[in-house]
Amino acid sequence: MIDIGFIGLGTMGRPMAGHLQAAGHRLFLHDVAPIAPELVAAGGVVCKSGKEVAEHSDVVIIMVPDTPQVEAVLFGEGGVAQGISKGQIVVDMSSISPLATKEFAKKIEALGADYLDAPVSGALVGANGDGQTTKVANQIIVALTIEAVGEALLFASKAGADPALVRQALMGGFASSRILEVHGERMVKRNFDPGFRIELHQKDLNLALEGARALGISLPSTAVAQQLFSSCTARGGKAWDHSGMVRALELLANHEIGKA
16 A cells, blocks of 8 residues: 545545545545545545645645646645655646646656656556547547537427437437437436536637647637537536537527427
8 A cells, every 4th residue: 555645636536535545545635625524534634735745645646627726736835846756656637738747747757756647537548748638639529429419419309309219219329429328318308417517628628729729730620619618608507517518509599409
């Protein structure tokens, strides 16, 4: 068993830290919000800064919302970099800018520690930054598939078909996907409680579009998906599940799935 530092104990980080505790690791915890009492009750040690976390840990895991937060955790006042030492490992599990990740890795490695970007839903892909690139690519596919499922069920509903039965039929064919299975059901049942919030998916698509500008390429459908998310946000829906994108499509069609 090793001593693990965990910074960022929100919706994603909290259960991840709990699994590490259940496996027998001792955790040193830090967050801007109060630490979940069950993590403390299970032996987690609350630290006042990232520096203190790094001073007590073999591995430091970071799970925060976006690039500026990762930078602050690493290099801000009382940051991880001030307490890191040779041989330690920093693991960033946030979904952030691939270009920024490469720079963060260089700075941490210059201090003698190792750096690994491992955003949630990643796999073995290569050098620092490749994990973030893969996660952004994943989020592009998810957003565009949500849009496709929304358009298909909206079309079926407006044409007079039962969208629940259409979804069921599509699940048996080449159009089948996890998005159709999970989010298609959300759309039919009008359940847009998060899940994965629209505001977080917008952040990921911002990374995609910023990266596209830096690389000199065009991602036209990604831009459309982002605008649909923005329409939802303008209607007070930033905290809706990302399947709620369909509400923007319904507004354009003046038709709600499932209604005559």
